[in-house]
Amino acid sequence: MDINHFKETIKPFFWVEHDNSFSVCLEAGSYKQEVFAARADEGFEGNGYDWGSLAQIFLTEKRPDLSKSIRFDPEGGMFCAYSSEGDNLKDFILDFKKACEDEALIRDLFSRAELD
Template identity: 65%
Template sequence: MGDFKENIKPFFWVENISSTSVCLNTGSFKPEIFETRADEGFEGNGYDWTSLAKVFLDERYADLTDKVKFDPEAAMFCAYSSDPDALKTFIIAFKEACENETLIQDVFSRAELD
């Protein structure tokens, strides 16, 4: 679990009694993703990250769409699930995608402003 938490940074893992969450304080991680569509109103806030994550989930991990839910705020992206393994699968893949500029820009091109 230690390596896992290290590997998903700056996302952070939160275990609660009934569900597990993975969150991100927005603003400092990969702002350049959202700058490409700033003229459309994207700011890189929690809602924008959720729009991006939903497209990624729908296209790449459709089998997890019923298990991974989102609860964003302006300054925070947050995904949660009662199935920690599903959430772990999602966040590892999503973080990896965010590190791949070409892939994440392609996914982001289909994100819709919330």
């Protein structure tokens, strides 16, 4: 998949290349807020930390083969995953985006997310 098609496929996540690593980020609050709203009474807001918790569950349960190479660095307004292994991060975000688009799957995964 060429890089432009890849970047279009993962939207609203966005890809960033650094000198020795790669990141994929999302502006928190811009995507899938209804998933987080379902647990708002528990304190979930859909912020970067909530996305980090959801992404960690996805990585642990669905892509454990990538768990050694993917790291998360969320902030209040931004979700960010990074790796020095670009191909692994691309595999992760393609699969995570696909999971986000599967309403039943993403809600099931989110049911096990914990507040950070």
